[in-house]
Amino acid sequence: MLEFIAEPLSFGFMQRGLLASCLVAIICGTLGCFVVLKGLAFIGDALAHASFGGVALAFVLGANIYLGAFIFALGTALGIGALSQGGRVRADTAIGVLFAGTFAFGILIISRVEAYTVDLFGYLFGDVLSITRSDLITITVSGVLVLVVVAAFYRQFIFAAFDPAVAAASGLPTRFLEYLLLGLLGATIVTSLQAIGIVLVVALLVTPSATAYLLTNRFHTMIFASMGIGCLSALLGIYLSYYLDVASGAAIILTATAFFFITLVLTGRRKKLSEVHWE
Amino acid sequence: MENAALEVRELTVSYGDGRPALERASLSLPRGEILGVVGPNGGGKSTLLKGILGIAPVSSGKVFVAGNKVDRRSRRLIGYVPQREEVDWKFPVSAFDVVMMGRVPSMKLFRRPSSEDKKAVWKALADVGMADFADKQIGEFSGGQQQRIFLGRALAQGAEVLLLDEPVSGVDAPSQREVFGLLNDLREAGKTVVVTTHDLSSVAERFGLALILNRRVVAVGRPEDVFTAEILNEAYDSSLMILNVGGRTIAVEDVNHHPTEHRA
Numbered sequence: 094m095l096e097f098i099a100e101p102l103s104f105g106f107m108q109r110g111l112l113a114s115c116l117v118a119i120i121c122g123t124l125g126c127f128v129v130l131k132g133l134a135f136i137g138d139a140l141a142h143a144s145f146g147g148v149a150l151a152f153v154l155g156a157n158i159y160l161g162a163f164i165f166a167l168g169t170a171l172g173i174g175a176l177s178q179g180g181r182v183r184a185d186t187a188i189g190v191l192f193a194g195t196f197a198f199g200i201l202i203i204s205r206v207e208a209y210t211v212d213l214f215g216y217l218f219g220d221v222l223s224i225t226r227s228d229l230i231t232i233t234v235s236g237v238l239v240l241v242v243v244a245a246f247y248r249q250f251i252f253a254a255f256d257p258a259v260a261a262a263s264g265l266p267t268r269f270l271e272y273l274l275l276g277l278l279g280a281t282i283v284t285s286l287q288a289i290g291i292v293l294v295v296a297l298l299v300t301p302s303a304t305a306y307l308l309t310n311r312f313h314t315m316i317f318a319s320m321g322i323g324c325l326s327a328l329l330g331i332y333l334s335y336y337l338d339v340a341s342g343a344a345i346i347l348t349a350t351a352f353f354f355i356t357l358v359l360t361g362r363r364k365k366l367s368e369v370h371w372e
Numbered sequence: 373m374e375n376a377a378l379e380v381r382e383l384t385v386s387y388g389d390g391r392p393a394l395e396r397a398s399l400s401l402p403r404g405e406i407l408g409v410v411g412p413n414g415g416g417k418s419t420l421l422k423g424i425l426g427i428a429p430v431s432s433g434k435v436f437v438a439g440n441k442v443d444r445r446s447r448r449l450i451g452y453v454p455q456r457e458e459v460d461w462k463f464p465v466s467a468f469d470v471v472m473m474g475r476v477p478s479m480k481l482f483r484r485p486s487s488e489d490k491k492a493v494w495k496a497l498a499d500v501g502m503a504d505f506a507d508k509q510i511g512e513f514s515g516g517q518q519q520r521i522f523l524g525r526a527l528a529q530g531a532e533v534l535l536l537d538e539p540v541s542g543v544d545a546p547s548q549r550e551v552f553g554l555l556n557d558l559r560e561a562g563k564t565v566v567v568t569t570h571d572l573s574s575v576a577e578r579f580g581l582a583l584i585l586n587r588r589v590v591a592v593g594r595p596e597d598v599f600t601a602e603i604l605n606e607a608y609d610s611s612l613m614i615l616n617v618g619g620r621t622i623a624v625e626d627v628n629h630h631p632t633e634h635r636a
Contacts, residue, residue: 130463180388245481252473255463262425262452263477263529264444310464310509 101335110221110288110331113232114345117285118297118323120236123243124281125302125323126316127274131254135185136173136275138295139192141282143169145199145291148216153202158216159231159283165195166279174272219290219342221331228287235284239277250274251312290342300349301326304356322352375439377403377564378424378450378533383433385416385423392431393419395588401581403438403532406555406565408575408595411585412608417568418455420585421535424566425452437533448477451526453519453536456543461511467521468506471496474528496528497521500554516547520554527558534558536567540574552578572599 101107128137144162151161169191176187203213215223224232243250253260253270261267278298285294305318330345337344378401386392394416401407409417422428424435426442435442437449451474474496475489485493497503500520505513513521519539526534536555540548552574555565569575575582575595582595590607591598 130460248473248476248479251465251469252476255465255470255473256454256459258422258427258454258458259452259525260473260476261427262422262447262450263474264447265477306464310511311466312464312469315464 098332101332106222106224107331107335109224109226109229110341111328113224113229114221114288114327114331114341115324116232116236117288118301118327119320120239120281121285121294121297122301122305122320122323123240123316124278125298126305126312126319127250127254128278128298129302129306131274133278134295134299136170136188137278137282137298139173139188140166140169140275140279141286141291141294142192143195144279144283144286145216146195146202147199148286148291149199149202149213152213153206159235159286162216162283162286163279166283167276169195170275170279171272174275215290216286217291218340219286219288219293221288221341221345222334224287232284232287235280239280239284242273242277246270246273288342289345293342293346296346296349297323297326300346300353304349304353307353307356307360323349326352376400376436377405377438378566379436379439380420380424381434381436383420383423383435384431385419385428386431387429391587393428393587394423394585396433397423397585397589399583399589399592401533401564401566403564404559404562405581406559406567406579407581407583408579409566409568409583409585410570410572410575411590415586415607417585418537421452421537421566421568424535425450448529449532451523451529451531451534453522453526453534453539455537456515456518456541459518461518463510465510466507467497467502467510467513467524468493470510470521471506471524471528474525474530477529492528493524496524499527499558500524514547515543516550519543519547519551523554523558531563533564534566536565538568538570540569540571548574572604575599 102111128134144166147161147163147165148158150156150165151158154161172191173184173187176182176191177184182190249260249265249270253265253267257267281298282294285297289297301323302315302319304322305315308318309315326349327345330348331341333339333348334341334344378399380397380399382396382398383394384392384396385394397416397420399407409420411417419428423430423433426435426447437446440446442450471493472485472489475485475492479485479489494503497506500523502517502520502524505517510518510521519536523534523536534555539551543551555567556578559565567579576599579595581593582598583592584590584598584603584607586607591603
């Protein structure tokens with residue numbers, strides 16, 4: 094058993110992969126609580142897909158991939174806000190138009206440069222075991238940055254998420270907070286791309302937080318539970334991926350999904366039992 | 373003369389290209405008064421409150437609190453309790469957390485609540501009679517208790533003027549009495565209160581002042597002076613029936629004009 098756990102750890106790429114995926118799970122677990130409570134899952138998925146245009150463009154130009162992805166994600170977030178602001182286009186329509194457009198742009202680019210497609214597919218589906226030392230540094234720096242900003246605005250974010258009308262009425266800069274949250278969401282997604290992949294990153298944002306939501310009714314415990322469940326899913330998922338030789342991103346997400354359904358069933362049963370006791 | 377606690381001058385709010393939702397509404401409330409705002413649905417009751425708070429698109433007009441024009445800072449003097457359906461009651465926060473939100477606008481970034489903040493929250497919880505239930509999640513309370521907690525948040529914020537949007541709609545009768553009783557206590561403690569409601573009889577029985585709103589201010593004054601058949605018929609068009617039963621005048625609202633009241 095011990096060997097089962099220790100053997101993969103002797104490889105540098107496994108150490109980096111485990112570390113990176115835990116970091117990513119912690120950031121996603123934090124932002125994910127806001128995503129779940131504010132119903133931002135669709136927009137999160139959109140920012141992830143939109144970032145692929147930036148990944149492809151930066152790849153071809155030889156620029157920093159994370160920077161390219163972040164610019165595209167942020168541009169899409171601002172674009173969604175601008176398009177839906179005037180009320181001429183609904184927000185979900187604006188999301189649909191922009192994310193498909195920017196994602197298609199990415200596909201268009203990689204279809205022209207076939208030699209690179211294998212590397213770029215790593216960003217689509219994630220390959221946590223190919224994370225380099227410099228990837229790890231990028232993930233750490235941007236992750237710490239995201240967490241510091243969330244900590245700075247923590248109470249304002251919660252107030253604005255719970256009750257935006259009253260938050261605005263009492264003088265909080267709610268519009269600024271909304272864009273800041275979208276910016277953080279973009280940064281979180283971009284940070285997670287290499288580990289989880291564009292197609293699946295929304296699941297790491299939503300699933301552990303949704304599981305935590307079932308388990309607690311206080312916001313700060315929800316954040317810590319969400320981080321913990323995310324980390325556990327990441328660790329188990331990577332071991333599964335190592336021993337079963339399956340894609341790491343998919344293994345992590347399926348582990349998180351399993352946790353969600355187990356929690357759903359257990360908390361549902363507990364509720365039923367307590368009802369029986371009451372009668 | 374002492375400044376009015378709340379003064380609204382010619383406030384106009386319009387959401388789109390059409391007719392404004394609120395046209396040149398004016399009112400002046402002395403400190404320690406309680407005003408009931410009534411009027412047909414779509415008559416601009418919620419819009420009046422949101423216009424005062426500056427969270428609706430105000431196209432002209434001014435709002436003064438204790439003689440000062442309202443800006444981002446002095447807005448804290450106005451406390452707001454939104455309609456029940458605007459709140460996500462499953463949100464994972466306790467009564468204490470919600471009241472603490474009243475302190476957030478004055479907190480510095482990164483700061484944890486100071487002992488002063490905590491003291492203010494406990495005092496507000498005690499003032500609204502909810503100190504014993506501070507740790508329960510907000511969705512576990514009755515409608516009346518939820519209103520009390522939200523009032524507690526307004527108090528913790530330091531509000532002198534309290535605006536409540538439909539605090540008793542969808543709330544059972546004992547809870548209604550509980551909310552109106554608390555509002556009266558707060559009024560006696562020197563707060564100035566504005567409440568929108570569909571319930572004309574509560575306004576007539578309990579409030580010192582009534583304002584009838586149908587996009588414009590139709591009438592404002594003591595309930596016995598403004599709740600006349602003539603004024604109510606003008607304000608409600610045909611959605612209110614004024615009946616004379618055994619010498620008493622009774623106003624009956626046509627519920628078909630009020631889709632929000634169809635909720636079970």
